[in-house]
Amino acid sequence: MPIPFILLLLLLSFLVWRRRSMAKYLVTCAFLLLLFLSSQLSVNTLVRPLESVYPINSTTITGACFVMVLGSAHSDIQGATAVQSLSTVALARLTEGIRQLNLGQECQLIVSGWGGELTHISHAEMMANAAIELGVGKHRIIQFPLARDTLEEAQYLQPTLDQVSFRLVTSATHMPRAMTIFAAKGLYADAAPTDFIGRADFGWRLSADNLVASQRAIHEYIGRLWLWLKTLS
Template sequence: MLDTMFWLKKIISQLFMPVPLTVLLLLVAMVLLRNRKLVRSLLSLAIVLLVFLSSTPGSNLLSSPLENKYSVNSNTIPKGCLVMVLGSGHDESISGTAVQKLSSTALARLSEGIRQYNLGSDCKLVVSGWSGGEGTLSHAEVMAEAAIELGIDNERIIRFPLARDTIEEAEFLKWEIGNYPFRLVTSASHMPRSMAIFQNIGLAPQAAPTDFMTRQGRWWRLDAENLWSSQRAIHEYLGRLWFKIKYENDGTMNNASTPARESY
């Protein structure tokens, strides 16, 4: 009896969550419009997509090919290492420290960046990101402040406050270090595209993925977290396709050549 009530509570509570509730409403609409074939077809497609993208098997099917390409990097780094952490947003309206202003993705990336930083000696940490045209602080500055709060010396931090996307981050780093090897830290789903961009411009990144989205979970549970994971994966597939069309085919990125600095 207790087990029955436990699972009944779980099922009923799930029905009031945003994604399952939306699916339920779409099903009701499809029944009420059962005589309109086109509407029924569109509603059926919407339901299938929503169920697939918000389920654990569906989101994992999309994200795992991206995240499985590069494994967690725990190798030590030679003296004079460089670690670059790609930005991912912050919210200045949140009161508190810089760490608390970072998005969950940015915090995951910075945490891994600091772990990579501590795997070497005499390292420098590169953070990047613009203000988005709205905030007063660039994302690079907030990331730098958060890194300082987490124990990194301000003198060991390089900032790229004007970089608006991964391509510009790669370009700024190319101007800064030339062909000097470095650890590249970003979300695991974003790593394949990031590596392609940095390598295409002539840099020598070593992948250090973090912020993994692929998770074990109950196959029947539909939730917004899985939907968010699917959305991020789709974004990466579209971004990779655009990069192939725009840059890899015409070679516009890898024409730039800058001399490497001797040490970092």
């Protein structure tokens, strides 16, 4: 999202180049925005407030429970294992889900996500296959292969719980919005965030990693705004 917006500003500056003051203003805004989003300042301002809401969860689980791992993305790579086919985000979520699973004795792993239009199998199936490759028994895995987003993941989970406690695993930036969505459905999870991207660095250093982190944070803020607007309608 930030890059398309910056490109839009540059395009607008080209379209109004005859109005030099306006064109210079748009180019300056694009440059300053790119500078900010690529800096450590953007991570401190946008990313860390999201990631600091819920701490890492290493509490032992007693009794029956579910560990719900929210979906991300994967690719159909010929000859690759399921683990190798997962995106970086999906792999981070799955490994944390397995870690949470091992904190209890009677837990089941829930994986979700549809296949979209670019893959041959659902994301839930790919995550399940990867979990099996990483040592999780097939009988301990539940799949929601039709869920397309966090809202649908919460909807599919509702009839499965039956008063059993569950832990919710997703990226730390996504966790506040995910917890809000699940709570709106009457599902109160024990948060287990992972995939922390707000790394400490020198304030003057610019990097593409900061730009990616800023993009993910902006996506979450827009998602939270959309949720708020839906509650008003």
